[in-house]
Amino acid sequence: MTEEEIKAWTRDWQSAATDPGPLDRKASRELLWLRVIVASDALGSLACLGVAAWFALDEPDLLRLVIAGGLAVLGALGCVFTLQNWRGLWQDSVASARDYLAQARARSAARLRWIRFGGWLLAAELLFFGIVIAWRWQAGVAAAKPLALLLVLSFAVAGLCFGWLLRRERRNAAALERMAADLEQET
Amino acid sequence: MDRDRRHQQFEQVLAEQGPALARLAAAYERRPAVREELLQDIAVALWQSLPSFRGEASMKTFVLRIATNRAMTHLARRPPPSAGLDQAAHVPDAAPTPEALAEQAGRAERLQVAVAALPLPLKQVMLLALEGLPPADIAAALGLGESNVAVRLHRAKARLRDVLAGPHD
Numbered sequence: 185m186t187e188e189e190i191k192a193w194t195r196d197w198q199s200a201a202t203d204p205g206p207l208d209r210k211a212s213r214e215l216l217w218l219r220v221i222v223a224s225d226a227l228g229s230l231a232c233l234g235v236a237a238w239f240a241l242d243e244p245d246l247l248r249l250v251i252a253g254g255l256a257v258l259g260a261l262g263c264v265f266t267l268q269n270w271r272g273l274w275q276d277s278v279a280s281a282r283d284y285l286a287q288a289r290a291r292s293a294a295r296l297r298w299i300r301f302g303g304w305l306l307a308a309e310l311l312f313f314g315i316v317i318a319w320r321w322q323a324g325v326a327a328a329k330p331l332a333l334l335l336v337l338s339f340a341v342a343g344l345c346f347g348w349l350l351r352r353e354r355r356n357a358a359a360l361e362r363m364a365a366d367l368e369q370e371t
Numbered sequence: 372m373d374r375d376r377r378h379q380q381f382e383q384v385l386a387e388q389g390p391a392l393a394r395l396a397a398a399y400e401r402r403p404a405v406r407e408e409l410l411q412d413i414a415v416a417l418w419q420s421l422p423s424f425r426g427e428a429s430m431k432t433f434v435l436r437i438a439t440n441r442a443m444t445h446l447a448r449r450p451p452p453s454a455g456l457d458q459a460a461h462v463p464d465a466a467p468t469p470e471a472l473a474e475q476a477g478r479a480e481r482l483q484v485a486v487a488a489l490p491l492p493l494k495q496v497m498l499l500a501l502e503g504l505p506p507a508d509i510a511a512a513l514g515l516g517e518s519n520v521a522v523r524l525h526r527a528k529a530r531l532r533d534v535l536a537g538p539h540d
């Protein structure tokens with residue numbers, strides 16, 4: 185293998201007709217989308233807290249206080265878990281490919297923990313709201329029946345979404361593990 | 372870094388390194404529609420990482436390192452359908468005219484297919500070498516020792532040579 189051959193390859197390689205397209209516009213769109221997601225997450229949490237506070241304080245009675253308190257506890261648990269889970273993983277690593285892959289695996293593990301925790305949180309919410317609705321059903325409140333149906337349906341949809349997310353992230357984690365093993369093998 | 376300056380730098384980097392990014396994306400992702408997604412991911416990562424550029428390596432090295440990193444997570448998320456390395460031997464030459472340019476286009480296309488079909492550890496090294504990065508920069512970008520880079524490069528060259536020397540349709 186001659187140096188001339190390598191130079192010819194490099195020439196051929198760099199002569200390939202390539203057009204990346206309007207990358208700056210693509211990046212701007214994607215960044216805007218990311219900001220919208222982050223902002224809606226924060227606004228959603230604030231709205232939940234606001235609604236819970238209004239619900240408890242508007243006509244304070246035991247039931248309303250219990251519901252608002254339960255929501256606040258579950259919300260706080262979610263916030264604490266999110267902060268703990270993603271600690272140290274926010275910054276994008278610009279180090280070597282090896283460091284980046286290690287970070288990608290850590291992020292994937294964090295996403296798996298987040299999805300599993302989300303599943304448990306969902307189950308806790310289902311139990312909590314189920315008890316509250318059963319309590320109102322027994323007290324003869326007419327709205328309890330449709331609310332129970334709505335609860336079951338919405339949690340079934342959320343459960344399916346979590347299942348899909350879990351399967352997708354497991355596939356991603358397995359692919360990252362295989363990639364790390366392949367790269368280590370060549371070392 | 373203020374926002375305007377960052378934006379200006381971002382546009383300049385994309386103008387200068389855009390073709391290299393497109394070549395790299397084409398080698399990691401052969402499906403054109405999915406390649407757009409990869410290029411977008413790379414552009415976003417570049418925008419986010421630009422403030423951390425300290426000039427310790429060249430801008431090209433910095434950009435290619437980010438693109439290589441992003442390509443790995445892309446491959447994990449969107450694994451490619453399996454394709455054999457010998458596929459490159461069957462890429463037809465561009466219209467068989469006597470013009471050297473057309474011939475070079477055919478060779479470039481075969482080379483792209485052959486590089487794309489290399490196993491990841493060899494492809495990473497070969498791509499950066501073909502973009503003109505010196506071995507020390509390749510080693511730093513991939514987190515490897517220089518001797519390991521040399522070994523991988525040697526293997527990659529041997530495989531490419533075998534494929535490219537094969538029969539063409």
